[in-house]
Amino acid sequence: MPALLARFKDRLVQKFLRDPAGYGRPVPPQALDHEYRSGSWDHFFSFEELPRNLVLAGAVHHLRPHGAVLDLGCGSGRLATVFQAYPFTRYLGVDLSPEGVALARKLALPRMEFREGNYETWRPDGTFDAILFNECIGYARDPAATLAAFAPHLAPGGLFFLSHFRFGSYAAQWRRMETVCETVHATAIMAAPDRIWDIKVLRPRPPARP
Numbered sequence: 020m021p022a023l024l025a026r027f028k029d030r031l032v033q034k035f036l037r038d039p040a041g042y043g044r045p046v047p048p049q050a051l052d053h054e055y056r057s058g059s060w061d062h063f064f065s066f067e068e069l070p071r072n073l074v075l076a077g078a079v080h081h082l083r084p085h086g087a088v089l090d091l092g093c094g095s096g097r098l099a100t101v102f103q104a105y106p107f108t109r110y111l112g113v114d115l116s117p118e119g120v121a122l123a124r125k126l127a128l129p130r131m132e133f134r135e136g137n138y139e140t141w142r143p144d145g146t147f148d149a150i151l152f153n154e155c156i157g158y159a160r161d162p163a164a165t166l167a168a169f170a171p172h173l174a175p176g177g178l179f180f181l182s183h184f185r186f187g188s189y190a191a192q193w194r195r196m197e198t199v200c201e202t203v204h205a206t207a208i209m210a211a212p213d214r215i216w217d218i219k220v221l222r223p224r225p226p227a228r229p
Contacts, residue, residue, distance in 0.1 A: 041195025086148025092155025
């Protein structure tokens with residue numbers, strides 16, 4: 020009973036406090052693994068999902084050509100397959116799900132590396148010209164804190180590239196992220212009136228002067 024009450028309280032706090040403030044909803048890796056094993060997320064390779072991946076990859080190539088790319092929440096590698104059309108110096112995909120990473124590795128994409136990692140705690144060596152959060156920033160406990168944590172890993176002039184589905188508290192999450200980043204470019208991709216993705220390019224805000 021105490022555990023049940025604690026879960027109920029946590030749901031209330033999430034719904035009435037954390038969601039309106041723009042906090043995300045983390046998902047355990049076991050749940051993500053199940054989605055990949057069951058085939059529920061095979062649709063990531065469908066035509067409906069293609070336009071947002073094309074825009075995301077094209078935006079990176081347009082703004083940070085020939086750069087080093089960090090693809091956080093890379094999943095089974097759909098964005099990486101699209102990015103093969105563009106030149107890059109390095110492409111590293113990281114995902115919380117071992118099942119997703121295994122599927123990405125099976126694609127055998129040339130010069131692309133995939134590894135397991137939880138972006139809440141994992142940090143890369145070196146810097147990247149583009150750091151991507153492709154349909155995964157909503158899983159962060161605090162999307163703004165996550166961007167701030169990865170900002171030091173952007174190379175000079177580096178940018179964040181995000182795709183975020185319009186669902187749940189997405190608008191509050193964007194507002195929260197804008198406290199630490201400014202929007203450089205933004206567009207939207209619509210597959211249906213109720214299926215819209217926002218694609219945004221963000222730049223970290225300079226630290227406040229004392």
